[in-house]
Amino acid sequence: MKEGKMNEYIRWGLLLNGLTIGAKQFIVIPDAIVCFIVGIGISLLIFGIYETNHDITKFKKWKRSILKNFGKLRGWKK
Numbered sequence: 001m002k003e004g005k006m007n008e009y010i011r012w013g014l015l016l017n018g019l020t021i022g023a024k025q026f027i028v029i030p031d032a033i034v035c036f037i038v039g040i041g042i043s044l045l046i047f048g049i050y051e052t053n054h055d056i057t058k059f060k061k062w063k064r065s066i067l068k069n070f071g072k073l074r075g076w077k078k
Contacts, residue, residue: 006048009045009051010044010045013040013041013044013048016041017041017042020038
């Protein structure tokens with residue numbers, strides 16, 4: 001990872017957590033939804049921290065193959 005640049009997982013995790021916690025102060029949101037979104041944000045943060053020190057190309061290839069197979073089942077072209 002380049003110095004001073006956040007990866008996408010950390011960026012999305014911070015965005016989800018920040019928006020959820022900030023919106024909860026002004027809008028009434030059910031706790032189940034808030035906890036779910038904050039949990040996803042924390043998971044993305046942890047995965048982003050893991051990605052900074054490890055190679056995750058195998059995971060990205062696996063993720064693409066899963067999405068490609070799902071697309072074939074749904075009848076999407078590509």
